[in-house]
Amino acid sequence: MSDLSVRQLSKDFSTAAGTLSILKSSDLELNRGESVAITGPSGSGKSTLLYILGLLDVPTSGEYELLGEKVSGLSADRLADVRNQKIGFIFQDHHLLPQCTVLENVLIPTIPGRENAAETKRRAEELLKKVGLSERIDHRPGKLSGGERQRVAVCRALINNPVLLLADEPTGSLDPRTAESVGVLLLELAADQETMLVCVTHSLELSNKFPRRLDLQDGKLVEV
Amino acid sequence: MTSFRLVLNSLVFHWRTHLAVLLGVIAGTAVIGGALIVGDSVRESLKTISLKRLGGVDFAVQSPRFFRESLASEISDAPEFQKSFSSLAPALSMTAGLQRSADEQIHRANRVGFWGVDERFWPMIAPDSAPAPQDRDIVLGSETAKALEAKVGDQISVWVELPTSIPRDSLLGDREKTSQELSYTVSAILDQQTTASRFRLNPSQQMTLNAYVSLEELQYSLELGAVRSRTGGDEKPARVNALFASAGPAAETDAALGQGEELSKLIQSKLTLDDLSLRLRPLEDKGYVALESEQMILDPTVESAGRVAAEKMNSEISPVLVYLANELANAGDLEKLSMYSVLAGVDRNSLNEKPFGPVTMIEGEWPEQMTADEIVLNDWVAADLQVHSGDKIRVKWHVVGSHGELPEIDQFFTVKGIVKFEGTPVDDQGFTPSLPGVTDVETFSEWKKPFEMDEDRITDRDHEYWSLFRATPKGFLSLEAAEELWKSRYGNLTSIRFAPPEETSLADFTDSLRSAIPASIEPREAGLAVLPVKFQGLQAAQGTTDFSGLFIGFSFFLILSAMILIGLLFRLGIERRVSSIGLLNAVGLHENQVRRLMGSEALIVVIVGSLMGAVASVEYARLMIYGLTTWWVGAIGTSELELFVSPVSLVTGCLIAVFVAAVAVWWSLRRFKGHSVRALLAGNLEEDSRVSDSSGRPKKIAIISAGMGAVLLILVGAGLIPDNEAFAGLSWKVVMFFVVGMLCLTAFLNGLSVWIARDRLSAVQGHGSTALGHLAVRNAARNRSRSVFTVGLISSATFVIVAVAAGHRNAAVETPDFNSGNGGFRLIAESSQPILFDLNSEEGRRKLQLDQTTDSEASALWQKTEIVSFRYKPGDDASCLNLYQTKLPTVLGATERMIERGGFKFVGTSSDNPWAGLNEQLPEQDGLPVYPVFGDMNTLQYSLHKGVGDRIPVPNEETPEAWLEIAGMFDGSIFQGVLVASEENFFRMFPEQQGFSWFLIGTNEPPPAGLSRADADKLSGMLETGLDAYGFDVDRVADRLYAFLQVQNTYLTTFQTLGGLGLLLGTIGLGTVMLRNVIERRSELSLLRAVGFRNRSVGSLVVWENLFLLCWGLVSGTVSALLAMTPHLVSTGADVPWSSGLLLLAGVFATGMLSVVFAVRQAVHTPVLSTLRGE
Secondary structure (H helix, E strand, O other): OOOOOHHHHHHHEOOOOEEEEEEEEEEEEEEHHHHHHHEOOOOHEEEEEEEEEEHOOOOOOOEEOOEEEEEEOOOOHHHHHHHHEEEEEOOOOOOOOOOOOHHHHHHHHHOOOOOOOHHHHHHHHHHHHHHHOOHHHOOOHHHHHHOOOOOOOHHHHOOOOOOOOEEOHHHHHHOOHHHHHHHHHHHHHHHHOOOOEEEEEEOOHHHHOOOOEEEEEEEEEEEE | OOOOOOOHHHHHHHHHHHHHHHHHHHHHHHHHHHHHHHHHHHHHHHHHHHHHHHHOOOOOEEEEEEOOOOHHHHHHHHHHHHHHHEEEEEEEEEEEEEEEEOOOEEEEEEEEEEEEEOOOOHHHHHOOOOOOOOOOOOOOOOHHHHHHHHHHHEEEEEEEEOOOOOOOOOOOOOOOOOOOEEEEEEEEEEEOOOHHHOOOOOOOOOOOEEEEEEEHHHHHHOOOOOEOOOOOOOOEEOEEEEEEEEEHHHHHHHHHHHHHHHHHHHHHOOOOOOHHHHEEEEEEOOOOOEEEEEEOEEOOHHHHHHHHHHOOOOOOEEEEEEEEEEEEEEOOOOEEEEEEEEEEOOHHHOOOOOOHHHHOEEEEOOOOOOOEEEEEEEHHHHHHOOOOOEEEEEEEOOOOOOOOOOOOEEEEEEEEEEEEOOOOOOOOHHHHHOOOOOOOOOHHHHOOOOOOOOHHHHHHHHHHHHHHOOOOOOOEEHHHHHHHHOOOOOEOEEEEEEEOOOOOOHHHHHHHHHHHHOOOOHHHHHOEEEHHHHHHHHOOOOOOOOHHHHHHHHHHHHHHHHHHHHHHHHHHHHOHHHHHHHHHHHHHOOOOHHHHHHHHHHHHHHHHHHHHHHHHHHHHHHHHHHHHHHHOHHOOOOOOOOOOOOOOHHHHHHHHHHHHHHHHHHHHHHHOOOOOOHHHHHOOOOOOOOOOOHHHHHHHHHHHHHHHHHHHHHHHHHHOOOEEEEOOOOEHHHHHHHHHHHHHHHHHHHHEEEEEHHHHHHHOOOHHHHHHHHHHHHHHHHHHHHHHHHHHHHHHHHHHHHHHHHHEHHHHHHHHHOOOOOOOOOOOEEEEEEEOOOOOOHHHHHOOOOOOOOOHHHHHHHHHEEEEEEEEEEEEEOOOOOOOOOOEEEEEOOOOOHHHHOOOOEEEEOOOOOOHHHHHOOEOOOOOOEEEEEEEEEHHHHHOOOOOOEEEEOOOOOOOOOOEEEEEEEOOOOOOOEEEEEHHHHHOOOOOOOOOEEEEEEEEEOOOOOOOOHHHHHHHHHHHHOHHHHHHEEEEEHHHHHHHHHHHHHHHHHHHHHHHHHHHHHHHHHHHHHHHHHHHHHHHHHHHOOOOOOHHHHHHHHHHHHHHHHHHHHHHHHHHHHHHHHHHOOOEOOOOOOOHHHHHHHHHHHHHHHHHHHHHHHHHOOOHHHHHOOO
8 A cells, every 4th residue: 555545536626618527537656755746738637636635625536545544534624634744735836924934934834733842943944954044044035035935835844744745836936047956955855854745847857857757638647 | 933923923014904903993992982981971970960969968858848947956956966967957948930120121030949048058058159148138040140131239029939838729728829929139149060059959960040048038028937926935936848968978878878767767756746737726625635737637647647646645536527618508498598607527436425525416316327418417507597307408518629719519418417506515616627817707707718708698697606606517427428528639637636535634635645646757758758869869870871872872883884894904904815824724724723823813903902992982982072062962961071981991891892893803704714725825715706697686685675665655655554653653654664765775785786797797898988887897796795795884874874864853843733742732831839720711810810901812812722731740850851860750640631632642552542541540559559650752761761561659669659650652742751640640649739830732723723833922921921920931842842852863963973983984994895806806907007008097997896886885875764764854843954964975975985095006006017927
């Protein structure tokens, strides 16, 4: 049994014109330490798949197990717990809280937990050091560049040592040079922490860095 | 990182949004806390006014009797008194009519409190002002001086009722000379702030009319002064009718009740028969002593005390009721007669033994039980009438009519026996109480005649009898029969004869009886109740109207608007951070945790805002109090309100505001429930914007509402809706119009929903303003529920405010109507002195020296005038003009004539003549009688807090003697502030009240004839001039109703003003909604600019959208309200303040348009490129 197992996953949307199927019985198996890039044309359902994997959206049908736990039918609060403890999410728009400093933003996911505050802070500082932002921990997001913000978002995604790291076009809004560095960083950190990394991207440069690539075609995942 | 840290960061970072919310909370707290402070201030101010009104007077005894002035010094010398009280002052308390003539003009002040005072009382009420009046000085209160336009040195005529021992409306009462004119010179005019200027015992915040003269001078003027005997002692002590005591601060607390009891006991211990207008008349030759009253009748309290004393002292008694028969005649030969004979009702059993018997019969018998038509005559009169046992005689006597007239009635009696007279126990002048001017004069011609006597018919034998035996009874009835025929409301007996027990001398027995009888009479039963006036005044200061509640009600829209604004602003702030919320959810915070974070953030703002609002509430309250003492002074009738800030109210205001604001925040946060995290992350909270025609339900509602409204209008127009009462005094027609108004509003709102939904389906095309307007409507439809909700708020608030404004009434322009609040009457009058005679009859007017004119116009006016007189028992003013909590208002006694006449508008009764309900017999409660009364709805609901079926104790809750049951409610009537009972029940409760003092004047002719306004003015002048000795004061009914309605209208204005402020604030809410719409659509607006729309066009688009919603709300609310109020608007009394209403609506419109400026700024200042890139 894989650490992440998705079977026959489907997602439909109702529209005025009728039902629109985005995902059609897709399957995915993944183990810790494994990284995969998912590519596909716009509107193919890449982000939808990612949000379902991140428990931010629910499938119309299909089964989803994470570390042996069936997460498809969990309550909203339990889903939040799973997201907090096992999943890290990196969004294209990084979604940093403008009212918080870099360090505070990284620490946001630790709020619901009961971990020692000093320990979480030490870990956050360590992560920020790894991504080269140790000098900017007291800065607010408004003072950072796009690449820096995305690196903060990466640190935030990793602060709770997730088993699954999801990245939605993490370099989509970055210039090629910064995108390159963020992509490399993502893969390094995922490897360091033995985290499963699923990255949705349009970028060939980025996807080519991944050992495994999947293409979403007509609602189904196809190995490239 | 902690939740608290996150909250703090958010507070600092989003300070602009929080500042707006904070301002909303400050406004809400200020309004709520301010309302509570206004309530406190009114209560505290009323307390202050009470203390000013009473000065050093803590307790008062105000009696219908005149008792010895020396009672005051006897009590104050007692050590028990000195323990609890500091001073006691006697006074004369009267009601007078004052006049000042100047330049052929007469200035009048009626119903003036007229006080005879000396240096004992004066320091209690005017310690540092003018010296106490001496000789013929008169000191005027400020209001009296104002009414008379008097100054120091002016001559003032005072008309005051002459004290009388014998009730004027009893047979022997003096009806001819009832008042006395006294002349004084003004020695001082009191400052308005002096207690003496505002002194009155009944609580009221309104200024009163007062005048003060020397006690001694007034006593002598009214024959109440001390009369010295030749030996130097008091033959007749000086008299007063009031006592006032000071006791210090304890009298302001509950302790006053105990002190009052103490004072009452002291009074009882010092009371003498003289204080109770009683005397003991020892008849040494007969061997008994008779208890008699100066009022010629023993009231039930005295009778009962006499019987108790007799039992205690083991004395045999013989109660007697005597009456004057005008004529006794042989029924077989009416020429055989005897004039002006006294007949006595006696208890036959008491005549068996000495000293009251035994009697000797010459003929027939004197059985123990005689029927009501049997009589025993003495042999003197039997000889005059030439009658024998078994013959019939006719007896004529006067009865006393309700207007002092003395119709003569007769009855036939069978002579049961002839009793031997001379030298026997029935040859006894002691049967009849002594009456100066009658029983002590030698001949009939010397009688001080209380009525016209037919002296020609008095026979020589009558003269001889009077000369020898005076008022010794000539005939005897059973006591029961006599009581049945001649009892009055004042009592059943004229005397009680007491026989001393064996071996007790008459002198010793008389002495013992002299103290035993007063000891058995409670001071309150004798009209000497001690009232803890200061304590009661302070209690009454709690107020009839809860001004806190009232102002919260008035500020309802203001509070609602503030709270909606808080909700909208908070929501606006949150919506701008919706992706942050999504992020928090995404990283694993539970939905509830996120809401708690947001809620905590809001709560901190709310708490800080409420604390700041507490400070603002003091200023808001100051503004409201300024309003109440200036713009809205009509509602409270005093400008003496002062700000009083209670910490409890401040805290309560904060807590309420925090609660209400928390609800608003909770309502806002609810919106975020159930959204997917993904949607939140995308910042998407919009309604599902896919095009669909969801107007089906609103369309149905709009059609049904409009249809039902139209049908109801047709039914009303066709006269198919009855005009009788539906509920709460509202007719079916009025209710129907209100329903039509509400249906109209519903149709408008649902119509809006349908219209904008339909419009969304059509294409936006064309160019210029038309296309922009079209696009604006389309934009309004972008979030249809939000737009309809906003318009709903504005239209509902407009509806209420316009309806309230349209509810203004001006009674001054209302015409008399039998079934309205004026009852068809033109004038209302009150007199300072009671009037005994019938103002409707020529005879009555002649006795009052009215109608002396030969002016035919005046005679014609009298002919068509109808004056309905009411008995009057003064009490608290329970009208809405009085802010104090009243216990027992003035009670009026309605004559049978009034009850039969009927009229006035009633609430909750369908009877043809509801007045008949006053004659209903009600079962007793706790052994006490229950009498039905009517009251005005406003008086009952807002002043007395009573409804139909509720009961009010008389005279007070502590010692009730009867209950008044509310049997009906007048609607908006001239009877505000009083209760109306039947005359019969009135006298059962207040037998001591004489004559009539309250009048309604109208016409006895059916419309359109009757009293014109000119007639009414002329009549008013004739009555006031002709009855100036009675202090007759005439007002137009319309003016009096206008004064009452002023309060209601002022409240409406207050509501309209504060509601208007609320509406203005609500309009700012509309601006907030617009701003939200613009923020949500900034990319669209940027796109418009990108494709070539000028900033002006984009701004116009936003303005059009706002204009459309604002106008829809204002027009729909106004039209619906006017429709609902149509019956009132077409009535004669409608007095709509159109200008202020229009001004308010214009203000709302302007504020709405002004608030949209922010939205326009946001729309045109958003950078096009970054916004589009963001997309």
